[in-house]
Amino acid sequence: MPGQENEQIEDLEARQALLSETGGPTSREPSPNPDSMGANARAVGEARSKGDSIAGTIIFGSLATVVGTTWAVVLSNNPSKLGWFAPHPLLQTLGLSLITYGIYTLQPTSFADPRGKAAGLSRHQIAIFCLGLPCLLVGSWSIWxxxxxxxxPHITTWHGTFGAACLLWTFFQVFIGIGSVWFGGRLFGGGMKAKAVWKYHR
Known part of the structure; x- marks a missing residue:
C-alpha cells in the first residue's frame, strides 16, 4: 500500500541519517575517492607530526636536563683535579644525547617522502656512528x-655492569644497522634477507 510504503521509506531514511551521525555504515555511503583519501593521509600526517612534536619536546627537554645537570656539576667542581674521571660523565651524557637524537630524527620521516627519508637516514648515521659512538668510546676509555x-678493579658495581652492557648493546645495534643497510645489506645476504635482519635493528 502507498501509505505503508512511504512509512518504510521514511523509516529507512531516518535509520540511514542516524547511522551517518554515529559513524556507522549506510547503504548510501559514497565510495572513497582519491581526493578524500589524500585528505585522510594529510590528516594522519598532521596528527603524526603533532605527536612527533610532543615527543620531541619531552625527549629533548629530558636530555637537556640530564646533560645540563651533569656538565654543570662536573665543570663547577674543578674538573682538572678529577683527572681522567672528568671526561667520563661529560662524554657519556653527550654520547647518549647524540644517539637519542639519531634515533629520534628518523621517526617523523616517511617512505612517501624519499628525500626526507634519505636526509633522516644521513642524520641518523652521522649522529650515532660519527659522533655519539666515539663519545661513548672515549668516555668509557677514560674511566677505564x-x-x-x-x-x-673494573666493573664492580651495578653502574659499571649496566654501563658495560649498554655499551655492548650499542655496538651490537650499530653492527646490525651497518650490516643490514650499507652496501645493500650484503653482510646479511642482501635484499629481503637483509631487511629481515634490519627489522631487529629497527
Missing amino acids: HNKELFGK
Whole structure:
C-alpha cells in the first residue's frame, strides 16, 4: 500500500541519517575517492607530526636536563683535579644525547617522502656512528684508564655492569644497522634477507 510504503521509506531514511551521525555504515555511503583519501593521509600526517612534536619536546627537554645537570656539576667542581674521571660523565651524557637524537630524527620521516627519508637516514648515521659512538668510546676509555692508574678493579658495581652492557648493546645495534643497510645489506645476504635482519635493528 502507498501509505505503508512511504512509512518504510521514511523509516529507512531516518535509520540511514542516524547511522551517518554515529559513524556507522549506510547503504548510501559514497565510495572513497582519491581526493578524500589524500585528505585522510594529510590528516594522519598532521596528527603524526603533532605527536612527533610532543615527543620531541619531552625527549629533548629530558636530555637537556640530564646533560645540563651533569656538565654543570662536573665543570663547577674543578674538573682538572678529577683527572681522567672528568671526561667520563661529560662524554657519556653527550654520547647518549647524540644517539637519542639519531634515533629520534628518523621517526617523523616517511617512505612517501624519499628525500626526507634519505636526509633522516644521513642524520641518523652521522649522529650515532660519527659522533655519539666515539663519545661513548672515549668516555668509557677514560674511566677505564682512570681505574688503571689507581690500580682499581673494573666493573664492580651495578653502574659499571649496566654501563658495560649498554655499551655492548650499542655496538651490537650499530653492527646490525651497518650490516643490514650499507652496501645493500650484503653482510646479511642482501635484499629481503637483509631487511629481515634490519627489522631487529629497527
